[in-house]
Amino acid sequence: MKVISTTGRGAKAGKARVQALLARRNAAYEHALPAARRIVEGVRKGGDAALRRYAARFDGNTSLPQLQISPEEMHNALGGISPAFERALRTAIRNIRAFAERQRPREWDFAPASGVTVGQRIRPISNIGCYVPSGRYPLPSTLLMTVIPAQVAGVERIVVVSPRPAPETLAAAAMLGVTEFYRLGGAHAIAALAYGTKSIPRVDKIVGPGNAFVTAAKRLVAFDCAIDMLAGPTEIVVASESGNPDEIASDLVAQAEHDPDAEAIFITTSAALAQSVVAAVKQRVRTNKIAAESIARNGAAIVTASLQEARDLTNAIAPEHLTIDSTEDLAWVKNAGSVFIGRSSAQPLGDYVSGPNHTLPTCGLARVRGGLSVMDFLKVVTIQEYKPEGLQRLGPAAIALAEAEGLHGHAEAIRARGIS
Numbered sequence: 001m002k003v004i005s006t007t008g009r010g011a012k013a014g015k016a017r018v019q020a021l022l023a024r025r026n027a028a029y030e031h032a033l034p035a036a037r038r039i040v041e042g043v044r045k046g047g048d049a050a051l052r053r054y055a056a057r058f059d060g061n062t063s064l065p066q067l068q069i070s071p072e073e074m075h076n077a078l079g080g081i082s083p084a085f086e087r088a089l090r091t092a093i094r095n096i097r098a099f100a101e102r103q104r105p106r107e108w109d110f111a112p113a114s115g116v117t118v119g120q121r122i123r124p125i126s127n128i129g130c131y132v133p134s135g136r137y138p139l140p141s142t143l144l145m146t147v148i149p150a151q152v153a154g155v156e157r158i159v160v161v162s163p164r165p166a167p168e169t170l171a172a173a174a175m176l177g178v179t180e181f182y183r184l185g186g187a188h189a190i191a192a193l194a195y196g197t198k199s200i201p202r203v204d205k206i207v208g209p210g211n212a213f214v215t216a217a218k219r220l221v222a223f224d225c226a227i228d229m230l231a232g233p234t235e236i237v238v239a240s241e242s243g244n245p246d247e248i249a250s251d252l253v254a255q256a257e258h259d260p261d262a263e264a265i266f267i268t269t270s271a272a273l274a275q276s277v278v279a280a281v282k283q284r285v286r287t288n289k290i291a292a293e294s295i296a297r298n299g300a301a302i303v304t305a306s307l308q309e310a311r312d313l314t315n316a317i318a319p320e321h322l323t324i325d326s327t328e329d330l331a332w333v334k335n336a337g338s339v340f341i342g343r344s345s346a347q348p349l350g351d352y353v354s355g356p357n358h359t360l361p362t363c364g365l366a367r368v369r370g371g372l373s374v375m376d377f378l379k380v381v382t383i384q385e386y387k388p389e390g391l392q393r394l395g396p397a398a399i400a401l402a403e404a405e406g407l408h409g410h411a412e413a414i415r416a417r418g419i420s
Contacts, residue, residue, distance in 0.1 A: 157203070164185070
């Protein structure tokens with residue numbers, strides 16, 4: 001991890017290095033697109049036979065009689081976990097569910113004119129596929145973060161896929177009452193969810209993070225099956241003027257250990273604080289190989305010329321995870337997936353037990369959306385009802401607008417009801 005300065009004699013070179021660092025993340029899954037396209041088309045055309053070939057090749061599932069995991073296996077896993085882990089799961093479930101319930105939009109009606117009622121009704125998506133990674137680490141937390149909001153939304157069919165689910169993940173599924181869980185991962189799992197096979201009926205939307213091949217596959221199927229977002233490697237930005245160097249370094253390393261392509265950035269106006277954070281990170285990555293690799297590739301401590309530049313740069317990055325010094329700093333934050341405030345708010349708390357979702361936008365997508373939420377599993381259905389009085393009041397205006405657009409059939413549909 002190096003210090004990059006956007007001020008002083010090396011300002012121009014420093015700004016160029018920052019731009020190069022950000023440009024790399026936007027191509028994180030591009031290299032996987034050709035292979036993902038072949039796999040997606042293979043499953044789309046070959047169905048279960050292709051799916052089993054890919055499961056054997058990429059997931060190592062060569063001896064399983066079926067890809068679907070039985071309820072008995074999930075419940076056996078639940079019976080085998082420690083009391084401490086069970087308590088932790090229940091704490092996380094309680095908080096995630098409570099947060100999702102508060103996110104649910106309300107239904108309402110109002111009358112814009114006498115005799116006219118408009119409003120909205122909230123309806124769940126019928127079929128959801130939840131992707132739960134299980135590569136370098138087992139991630140039961142991702143199962144919680146994808147399944148619980150779907151349950152709160154009222155989704156009827158929730159399908160979980162994961163290539164090599166750990167007992168902890170199976171236990172979490174049993175605790176949530178998951179009934180449809182497949183031992184599948186990668187681009188072939190995304191294709192199966194999007195297009196369906198004889199043994200796996202298709203879903204209407206796919207949610208959840210994954211590696212470059214999963215992300216590429218989600219992009220490829222997005223016109224045929226809805227997706228939540230293209231979530232790339234983990235990102236963290238800490239923007240601080242007065243933080244504790246070791247605490248800042250601990251958060252940077254914590255997110256960096258997710259993936260060698262993860263991005264960990266510290267932004268400040270204090271050169272001294274930047275140097276201290278870099279030194280603390282160097283100490284911490286000595287025993288963390290993956291974090292050391294990602295920090296070396298994509299880690300930086302950026303020293304800006306002013307506080308405003310630091311804030312503008314943070315918003316331009318639009319990070320997945322952002323830590324700031326105080327509640328007052330929220331006033332300048334425009335773009336971030338999830339914000340952590342103050343020194344006690346360690347970012348891993350948000351990965352597990354806070355309640356807000358840890359499936360978050362990356363690669364600058366936080367400019368236009370937030371993290372996964374109960375709204376991702378819902379549809380807002382608008383309604384409108386006219387009484388004769390309302391038709392008389394608003395019909396002439398609608399006719400005038402239709403005639404202006406040259407859509408005479410529209411106008412006639414209103415005139416046919418007695419409006420001139």
